[in-house]
Amino acid sequence: MALAEKLVAGPSGDFPEGKIIAKRIAGKDVILIRRQGVVQCYVDECTHQPVKLSEFGEVIGGHLVCHAHGGTFDLDNKGKVICDPPYDALTGFICDEVSGQVSVFI
Numbered sequence: 001m002a003l004a005e006k007l008v009a010g011p012s013g014d015f016p017e018g019k020i021i022a023k024r025i026a027g028k029d030v031i032l033i034r035r036q037g038v039v040q041c042y043v044d045e046c047t048h049q050p051v052k053l054s055e056f057g058e059v060i061g062g063h064l065v066c067h068a069h070g071g072t073f074d075l076d077n078k079g080k081v082i083c084d085p086p087y088d089a090l091t092g093f094i095c096d097e098v099s100g101q102v103s104v105f106i
């Protein structure tokens with residue numbers, strides 16, 4: 001397994017609280033969401049079907065809801081499923097925010 005590489009996602013101001021920001025980093029489509037001040041990063045695909053969460057997703061409180069079929073993921077618990085039909089948690093990446101810059105280990 002290859003070690004993750006730390007890559008810049010953008011300046012802190014690009015990631016406002018509760019918004020889904022889509023990026024392509026190292027050839028991967030990801031979404032970044034600031035939740036209670038901390039940026040999280042996940043693969044931009046629902047784990048139910050190959051639907052982009054940047055298009056079908058919405059942050060509601062601490063949840064990411066996929067409006068394709070109502071699947072809901074817990075942003076306060078590493079993207080675990082709290083409402084099916086998905087079974088699997090979101091695939092996440094470690095984020096880091098230092099000196100006004102957000103990076104992702106990908």
Ligand code: FES
Pocket residue numbers: 046047048049050051066067068069070071085086
């Ligand atoms: S594709 Fe997301 S809940 Fe079905």
